[in-house]
Amino acid sequence: MxxxxxxxxxxxxxxxxxxxxxxxxxxxxxxxxxxxxxxxxxxxxxxxxxxxxxxxxxxxxxxxxxxxxxxxxxxxxxxxxxxxxxxxxxxxxxxxxLRPDPDGAPAPAPGRADRTPPTVTVVVCTRGRPTLLGDSLRALLRTDHPATEILVVDNAPEDDTTEQLVRGLAPGRLRYLREPVPGLARARNRGLAAAHGEIVAFTDDDTLADPGWAGALAAAFRADPRIACVTGLVVPAELDTEAQALFERYCGFGKGFAPRDWSRHTDDADPLFPFAAGRFGTGANMAFRTGALRRLGGFDPATGAGTPTRGGEDLLAFLGVLSAGHTLAYRPDAVVWHRHRRTPAELDAQIRGFGIGLGGYLTAALVHRPALLAELLRRVPAGARYALRRAAAPVTPADPAAPATPADRPAEDPRTGAALARLGRIELRALPRGPAAYLVGRVQDRRFRTGSRS
Structure with missing residues (x-):
């Protein structure tokens, strides 16, 4: 136990x-x-x-x-x-x-219970996964926040299966949008442009949102006008396979059970701050003040799943929030449950995508904000040491006195275990591909935009 x-x-x-x-x-x-x-x-x-x-x-x-x-x-x-x-x-x-506090959760601060809570637009981007999407939408429809709008953005669909699902699931409660050009960032920008809410929240089609998720996000924004972005707790929705547990040990989306705030003035002990944007949260559970995200330009369409960069659009948005002088908050009360990849092959591909996305994100950060170059270079040695440690498998000589059966052996350290070190090497080897992938993505985006105007 x-x-x-x-x-x-x-x-x-x-x-x-x-x-x-x-x-x-x-x-x-x-x-x-x-x-x-x-x-x-x-x-x-x-x-x-x-x-x-x-x-x-x-x-x-x-x-x-x-x-x-x-x-x-x-x-x-x-x-x-x-x-x-x-x-x-x-x-x-x-x-x-856990030794929980017997007094329970702290009482809400006076004056926080607005009669007209901020409206929240939830954007769910999807592509060809109607079964997962149906479960995700049913969870969102159980929300207890009274002012919630749900948008489904169908990204480059091959047929009308998703559209039929959305239109038949809860008529009048779901809005269907189509983004014909592939790319998660483009799909999110499509939802951002159509959002009516003061707050725009994003989750994925493989998540199950807690009924209190939207309300917890809204409460965080309402409590502090300096906050422009809120991320929340991501918990595994299933642990059926070793691959799912391995992902959770390697880089699970959960960021702990304590609230945190960051700004450019944060005294942070992490030598990679603010570039290690993945520690702030994930795109599966993030929300922004709609106006602030629009002023920042939304998401870079050369990043994200469905592009050569394969990811990084959420990390770039987090860095943009901090660079603009806003506060980014992590609130574990805002809970979503995520269905991790089930097979080793799917997990390897995901981690490889993380590596490419990280390299693309850092390249995009410098393209958008060249003044960050000196700051990033100062953090390269610490980042390199950290990446190498994650990718280094322990070399332990065989112990003749070790128990004969795996069940009797001590549990291996999940941060230095050979399986996790292998994932670290996959991610590290993929990272150098990120800059070229991002530049190709920019060229593709320029062609898409030029074609749409012709």
Missing amino acids: TAVRPAAAPPVPLPPARPAPLLPVPARVMELDLDRPDGPWAPGRSGPARPPDAAVPSVVALVRRSGRPLGLVALGPDGAGGDESLRARLVAAAERD
Whole structure:
């Protein structure tokens, strides 16, 4: 029985001070609120959680108190069974390992409960994944924020399957848009241009949004006018395969359980700040003041999935927010659940894309803001050391006294394990391809724009 404790919220050192958790696989993923008598629930509050069984004997649960996420607890096969109810076993694990505050979540600050909450436009970009999209939209339709608009941007569709799904799922509650040119940044810009809300939030078609997600984002913006971007907690929606658990150990989208704020004046111990924009959050769970993002020019269409750059459009937007003098906030109360890639081949391709996207993002940052070059060069040595450490597999001589069976051996350190080091090498080798990929993407974008005007 193990637990992932909440982060203490100081700047994250390099390399990370605490290894990522060794999550059991396969495991039922669920959530539990200590202050509610019901539960546990399936991700996104889609219904009661399925209990563990012989095929899936373990459990990983997001534990909350009064809605506030506290951490993850994991019950292995030895802890998920027994005479007590599953809820009782999860509560016992949380009380022992997370030590939740008995007073519960802090009361909201006076004057924060506006009678007219800010409107939120949620943009979901998709391409050819109607089954995943349907689940994602059903979760969004369960939102408890009263002023939420949901836009679906169909990116370069090959048929009308997605359009038919959206128009038939919840008539009058969903808006369908089509972006004919492939590229996630272009699709997001299409949604940004059509958004009616004061806040525009982005998530992906492979996520399940918590019912309180949009409201938590809105509350963060309402609390501080300096905030122009908010990111939130991303929790795995399923842990069915080793590839999904490996992704979570290597670079899971979750950024901890403590709120953080950053600005250009932040005294941050990370030597890569502000270029290590991935630590601020991810495009699967991000929101902006609509006007601020439009003034920043939206997303660079030469970046993102569907372009040679394969990613980086969210990181570039985060850097743009900070460079413009705004505050970027991370609020773990804004929860979405993400379905990670299921197979080793899909995971390798994703990590390779991360490497190319990172190289493209850094190139785009200098193209848009050449004045950052000197600052970036000062951080190159620290960044190189960090990347090499992630890619270095330990060389451990065979121990004749080691237990004979893998189950009896000590768990390997997930930050230095050979499997994770292999992913680090995939990402590192792909990174140099990013600059050329970004330049090709710019040429393609120029041709698309020239063709659209002819």
